[in-house]
Amino acid sequence: MKYLVTGAAGFIGTNFVYHMLEKHPDDLIVGIDNLSYAGNIKNLDEAQKNSNFVFRKADITDTEAMTSLFKEFGFDYVVNFAAQTHVDRSITDPGIFVRTNVLGTQILLDCARKFGIRRFHQIGTDEVYGDLPLEATDKFFVETLPLKASSPYSASKAGADLLALSYHRTFGLSVTVSRCSNNYGPFQFPEKLIPLMLINAMNDRELPVYGNGMNVRDWLYVEDHCEAVDLILHKGRDGEIYNVGGHNEMHNIDIVKIILGELGKPESLIKYVTDRKGHDLRYAIDPTKINGELGWLPKTKFADGIKSTIHWYVDNKAWWEEIVSGEYREYYKKMYENR
Ligand code: NAD
Ligand code: TYD
Numbered sequence: 001m002k003y004l005v006t007g008a009a010g011f012i013g014t015n016f017v018y019h020m021l022e023k024h025p026d027d028l029i030v031g032i033d034n035l036s037y038a039g040n041i042k043n044l045d046e047a048q049k050n051s052n053f054v055f056r057k058a059d060i061t062d063t064e065a066m067t068s069l070f071k072e073f074g075f076d077y078v079v080n081f082a083a084q085t086h087v088d089r090s091i092t093d094p095g096i097f098v099r100t101n102v103l104g105t106q107i108l109l110d111c112a113r114k115f116g117i118r119r120f121h122q123i124g125t126d127e128v129y130g131d132l133p134l135e136a137t138d139k140f141f142v143e144t145l146p147l148k149a150s151s152p153y154s155a156s157k158a159g160a161d162l163l164a165l166s167y168h169r170t171f172g173l174s175v176t177v178s179r180c181s182n183n184y185g186p187f188q189f190p191e192k193l194i195p196l197m198l199i200n201a202m203n204d205r206e207l208p209v210y211g212n213g214m215n216v217r218d219w220l221y222v223e224d225h226c227e228a229v230d231l232i233l234h235k236g237r238d239g240e241i242y243n244v245g246g247h248n249e250m251h252n253i254d255i256v257k258i259i260l261g262e263l264g265k266p267e268s269l270i271k272y273v274t275d276r277k278g279h280d281l282r283y284a285i286d287p288t289k290i291n292g293e294l295g296w297l298p299k300t301k302f303a304d305g306i307k308s309t310i311h312w313y314v315d316n317k318a319w320w321e322e323i324v325s326g327e328y329r330e331y332y333k334k335m336y337e338n339r
Contacts, residue, residue, distance in 0.1 A: 001027040004075045006060055006108065007082030008032060009039035011188040012123070012222055016081065017047050019226035028052055030073055034059040037327060038085065038189045042319070060104035070115040077233055078112055079121045080105060083160075086191050087127075087151045088335060091277055094152035101156035102163065109167045117174070121233045122164035124179040126218070126243065127154035131280035134216060137249075140286035143179070143241045150278045161241070168239040176236040178229055181245035181285045184305065185222030186312040190320055191331065193217075194306075197256050198313045199320055201265045208336050211275035213253030216282035218245045221305035224298040231294050245285025246298035255306075262310050273339040 003020060007013040008031025020029050031047070033039040035057055047053045058065045060082045082104060084090065084097045105122065112120045129141045130148030147162075149155040161177050168175035184194045197207050228244040236242060253270075260267055290296045313320060324332075 001076045002073050003027060003029050004069070004073070004078045005029060005031045006033070006078070006080050007039070008055065009035060009041055009043055010081060010085070011038075011185075012183055012225060013081040014043040014187045015185060015222045016079065016226045016229065017044065017053065019223065019230065021047060021050050021053060023230060025052065028054070028073075030054045030056065030069075030075070032056045032058040032060070032069065033082065036084075037331075038191075040187075040319075040323070043187050060108055061099055063107050063110075066107050066111045067114075070111040074115065076118045077121070078108060078117055078119075079123065079229060079233060080108055081123045083123075083157070085153065087153045088191070088276060090151050090153035090156070092334075094156075097152050097156040098159070101153075102159040105160040106163050109164060109173065113167065113171055113173055119174040119176060119233060120164065120167070121229060122161060122175065122177045123229065124161045124177050124241070125154065125157050126179045126181045126245065126283050126285055127151070127280065128158040128161060128179060130154075132282040132284055134214065134281045140284045141179070141243055142286045143243055143289055150280050165239065165241075174238050176232050176238070177241045178232050179241060179243050180225050180228070181218035181220050181283055183222045183225050184219055185309050186316070188222075190323060190328070193252065194255065194259070194309065195313060195320070197259050198263070198310060199324060201259055201263050201269060202314070204265070204269065206271040207256055207260075207269050208271055208273040208339065209253060209256060210273060211279060213256065213272065214251050215279060216249050216251055216284065218284050219248045219250060219255075219302060220245055220298055221300035221302075224300055227299075228290060228296050231296055232290070235294055237293070242290045242294070243285045243287060244290060244296075245287055247285070247287070248298075248302050249282070249284050250302075258306060259310065262307065263314075273336070
């Protein structure tokens with residue numbers, strides 16, 4: 001089998017490539033990425049030693065490049081991770097989110113139709129449902145909820161999901177969609193909560209907590225997400241959406257305190273800063289469907305996953321030092337200075 005994995009040099013894409021090479025050792029994995037600020041080719045150094053992995057620098061919004069790639073390889077499966085992914089960046093520059101997430105997905109879907117594939121899996125996000133009230137702890141995201149995206153990021157992801165599903169209904173393309181909660185683990189770009197806090201704490205810098213820190217996210221270890229995608233891709237029902245998450249809701253402030261505790265750093269590093277515009281209050285997945293139909297449940301307990309993630313960042317200082325010494329500095333200044 002031949003798989004196209006887009007966004008392969010990003011956080012989840014990288015983890016998925018390693019997952020696939022291990023679980024499907026006889027298959028060919030073609031990873032593509034346009035190596036935007038979030039994509040790091042060094043993530044794939046180990047994968048490149050495997051003859052079943054091929055990397056190509058390519059942009060999903062480039063119709064010609066995508067067409068020749070599909071022609072060259074004749075893919076069986078497409079898994080679309082490529083996206084602009086940071087909510088804060090979508091608030092300052094929505095345009096690139098629409099181009100990448102909506103237009104890019106449509107170009108891939110057209111190629112999939114034209115060349116014929118077994119299945120197209122669209123990586124969605126639970127953020128398309130909007131948010132849940134903080135106090136309504138008996139309410140969860142289910143697949144049948146209406147879409148109510150709050151940010152340009154989640155709105156563009158909702159558009160991509162709908163396009164993918166429309167290609168199933170209208171053209172009969174085999175499509176599945178997964179909507180996962182917040183991931184954590186190795187290789188996550190340090191603009192996101194956990195790696196940002198970890199790196200700041202290691203450097204004895206302030207930890208910028210938005211608002212009062214009481215917003216809730218539902219955390220899933222990245223390998224559990226990769227397993228879910230692998231399962232949906234091969235066993236999920238055509239045209240179906242599967243929520244992916246494992247009832248691990250936590251207040252942001254509690255995550256920050258766990259990180260400080262594990263690194264032996266003082267809570268005086270915490271700084272409450274101006275809240276994010278339109279900040280979603282609470283995300284919480286109901287995984288009944290994926291559990292009932294495919295038997296998936298997360299395997300990694302948060303206490304273990306966060307420890308190994310913290311230790312990965314401690315052990316891979318060179319990986320993140322290279323990032324935070326580059327254009328990230330400008331990003332950080334723009335987002336956090338005088339906040
Ligand atoms: P990421 O930002 O680390 O990775 C995205 C990758 O896509 C990057 O390597 C980037 O260079 C690449 N990319 C961007 N534009 C591209 C283009 N035009 N052509 C080719 N490649 C392009 O993000 P991530 O956290 O790994 O997210 C991957 C997917 O998972 C996204 O679709 C995201 O919406 C979804 N998702 C993420 C989470 C999470 O918590 N991180 C949760 C649910 C869903
Ligand atoms: P993030 O990692 O950006 O993921 P998302 O917004 O897509 O869920 O943020 C997770 C939570 O952490 C969110 O409620 C915003 C908050 N946050 C901070 O408090 N400070 C920060 O510097 C960042 C990046 C996020």
